[in-house]
Amino acid sequence: MQLRLSPSMRSITISSSSNGFVDLMKIKVAARHISYRTLFHTILILAFLLPFVFILTALVTLEGVNKCSSFGGWDQGFSAGLMIQGRKLVVMLWQQRLVRDFYKIFNQVSSEEIPDGLKLPDSFSQLVSEMKSNKYNAKDFALILKGMMERSEREIRESKFAELMNKHFAASAIPKGIHCLSLRLTDEYSSNAHARKQLPSPELLPVLSDNSYYHFILATDNILAASVVVTSAIQSSLKPYKIVFHVITDKKTYAGMHSWFALNPVSPAVVEVKGVHQFDWLTRENVPVLEAVENHNGIRNYYHGNHIAGANLSDTTPRTFASKLQARSPKYISLLNHLRIYLPELFPNLDKVVFLDDDVVIQRDLSPLWEIDLGGKVNGAVETCKGDDEWVMSKRLRNYFNFSHPLIAKNLNPDECAWAYGMNVFDLHVWRKTGIRDTYHTWLKELCHYEDVVVGEGELVFSLHNLKSNLTMWKLGTLPPALIAFKGYVHPIDPSWHMLGLGYQNKTNIERLKKAAVIHYNGQSKPWLEIGFEHLRPFWTKYINYSNDFIRNCHILE
Numbered sequence: 001m002q003l004r005l006s007p008s009m010r011s012i013t014i015s016s017s018s019n020g021f022v023d024l025m026k027i028k029v030a031a032r033h034i035s036y037r038t039l040f041h042t043i044l045i046l047a048f049l050l051p052f053v054f055i056l057t058a059l060v061t062l063e064g065v066n067k068c069s070s071f072g073g074w075d076q077g078f079s080a081g082l083m084i085q086g087r088k089l090v091v092m093l094w095q096q097r098l099v100r101d102f103y104k105i106f107n108q109v110s111s112e113e114i115p116d117g118l119k120l121p122d123s124f125s126q127l128v129s130e131m132k133s134n135k136y137n138a139k140d141f142a143l144i145l146k147g148m149m150e151r152s153e154r155e156i157r158e159s160k161f162a163e164l165m166n167k168h169f170a171a172s173a174i175p176k177g178i179h180c181l182s183l184r185l186t187d188e189y190s191s192n193a194h195a196r197k198q199l200p201s202p203e204l205l206p207v208l209s210d211n212s213y214y215h216f217i218l219a220t221d222n223i224l225a226a227s228v229v230v231t232s233a234i235q236s237s238l239k240p241y242k243i244v245f246h247v248i249t250d251k252k253t254y255a256g257m258h259s260w261f262a263l264n265p266v267s268p269a270v271v272e273v274k275g276v277h278q279f280d281w282l283t284r285e286n287v288p289v290l291e292a293v294e295n296h297n298g299i300r301n302y303y304h305g306n307h308i309a310g311a312n313l314s315d316t317t318p319r320t321f322a323s324k325l326q327a328r329s330p331k332y333i334s335l336l337n338h339l340r341i342y343l344p345e346l347f348p349n350l351d352k353v354v355f356l357d358d359d360v361v362i363q364r365d366l367s368p369l370w371e372i373d374l375g376g377k378v379n380g381a382v383e384t385c386k387g388d389d390e391w392v393m394s395k396r397l398r399n400y401f402n403f404s405h406p407l408i409a410k411n412l413n414p415d416e417c418a419w420a421y422g423m424n425v426f427d428l429h430v431w432r433k434t435g436i437r438d439t440y441h442t443w444l445k446e447l448c449h450y451e452d453v454v455v456g457e458g459e460l461v462f463s464l465h466n467l468k469s470n471l472t473m474w475k476l477g478t479l480p481p482a483l484i485a486f487k488g489y490v491h492p493i494d495p496s497w498h499m500l501g502l503g504y505q506n507k508t509n510i511e512r513l514k515k516a517a518v519i520h521y522n523g524q525s526k527p528w529l530e531i532g533f534e535h536l537r538p539f540w541t542k543y544i545n546y547s548n549d550f551i552r553n554c555h556i557l558e
């Protein structure tokens, strides 16, 4: 069987040695579930066969009037129908033996490997022009088509993965300006006595445990982000003199963070800066899931290594790859991210606190949060299953857990609404009477044991180290165990308090954004990164003081 296109493309000659028999052939393509094979056939039929069929049909129709049989066996009719039935695409071809042979070849070819030496045209137009000049053997033609389709499919996949990788590194790298800020402020700490002055001043120390103040807790190693959170909270407050900020940072950022708040006082509000090394309670015995992870070599490679090299791209979808990358974000192995579950112990004298993430901006007075009656619950949080934003606000437990797993199916309800970290009102007094921390530890162990339990998605996926586990068991978030640990202890608060999703997508509703009390850049596109969304950035940058020497000298976001 041979295929030839005339140079004018006015005629196609398909020659075959077989005699013409009319066959009825029906191909059904269920569009909902397209495998490579059906895709292959569909594209072939639509892109390549239909033009042939059309031309042949036209010829047959035209010439059928006088039954001119210039095509030999073709006079028995040849037609093609294409209809959309629900989601099914049905292509029917009444055809000659000839075309059936053609299918036989395609079928055979679709299960065959492409020979290594096969020269593929660079584009489909080149293919067409080569078809004009060459007599293709139908089998070579089919092989070339298949090779070209596989190549383009592979290229699309690879570029998708490359894009995800680039985004991942763009999101996990520390921008130069922020790094510079940290270095210079650390340097200032050792050279400038003002940068080392006690925070807060000794006469204000009693305020740190006075429950008539509004206590905010923020844990971060990003000095610029901390300054935006603190500045925005104070500027938006009606009673800034009642605000106390407890900024917790890691050991390496402590000096820089302290310098910043010592040199840029926020009075009348009060700021305390603490390093994790200054909490006596944070020991390995109390916090069994935390090890000195950042110093561990294998872990460093795991989080900072070449993720694409070890990945088997042929059995990975871009979505699972993205979620694996996210779970490997270096920031998620930081001790700072685990602190929130230990707040009652870290602040033994406080009763009600608001815990903020470092990627939020406060736009409204938050003091009414302290008046919300949590009704005996521990955690006042916004729920993430209702709202206009279909993507960010569509998270139920089934989005975080694998309900095919018996452990999960037995204990949880897939339709239960999830809630968000970012801005939470915690009643530490009630919390201390619960077993939330123990539940958290227990489930962490369970979840670490069964790697396939958590499907984790979204920004709150981050990893915890379990002493019994090794690296393969790290794909775990803090939100999933928290979703279980706080079960029955969450009091939903009005969504206008906390608007999520500014780091995920460009489609954020600006009117709602302006009205929200707290806006949250959760997602990869943080406002301090180049990949941040330009039109959302000003809501964050307006709290940066560009006349500050350190900000100026480090060329932050210029």
Ligand SMILES: *[C@@H]1O[C@H](CO)[C@@H](O)[C@H](O)[C@H]1NC(C)=O
Residues within 6 Å of the ligand: 312, 313, 314, 315
């Ligand atoms: C990748 O996965 C596919 C399908 O599971 C398998 O056939 C292939 O051998 C794997 N490749 C590597 C390099 O592990």
Ligand SMILES: *[C@@H]1O[C@H](CO)[C@@H](O)[C@H](O)[C@H]1NC(C)=O
Residues within 6 Å of the ligand: 402, 403, 404, 405, 406, 451, 452, 453, 454, 455
């Ligand atoms: C969900 O759990 C089932 C049963 O343990 C397991 O076979 C499956 O691979 C899991 N799915 C994912 C996405 O981990």
Ligand SMILES: *[C@@H]1O[C@H](CO)[C@@H](O)[C@H](O)[C@H]1NC(C)=O
Residues within 6 Å of the ligand: 470, 471, 472
């Ligand atoms: C990780 O766990 C697996 C299975 O429990 C074990 O075979 C493997 O040796 C462990 N790897 C390391 C580095 O401990």
Ligand SMILES: *[C@@H]1O[C@H](CO)[C@@H](O)[C@H](O)[C@H]1NC(C)=O
Residues within 6 Å of the ligand: 506, 533, 535
């Ligand atoms: C985001 O949306 C704004 C306005 O709708 C548009 O100007 C901008 O180009 C978009 N940016 C991206 C990265 O899509």
Ligand SMILES: *[C@@H]1O[C@H](CO)[C@@H](O)[C@H](O)[C@H]1NC(C)=O
Residues within 6 Å of the ligand: 545, 546, 547, 548, 549
């Ligand atoms: C901004 O920084 C300058 C220089 O440090 C300082 O004088 C000024 O008060 C700051 N402005 C605000 C609003 O904090």
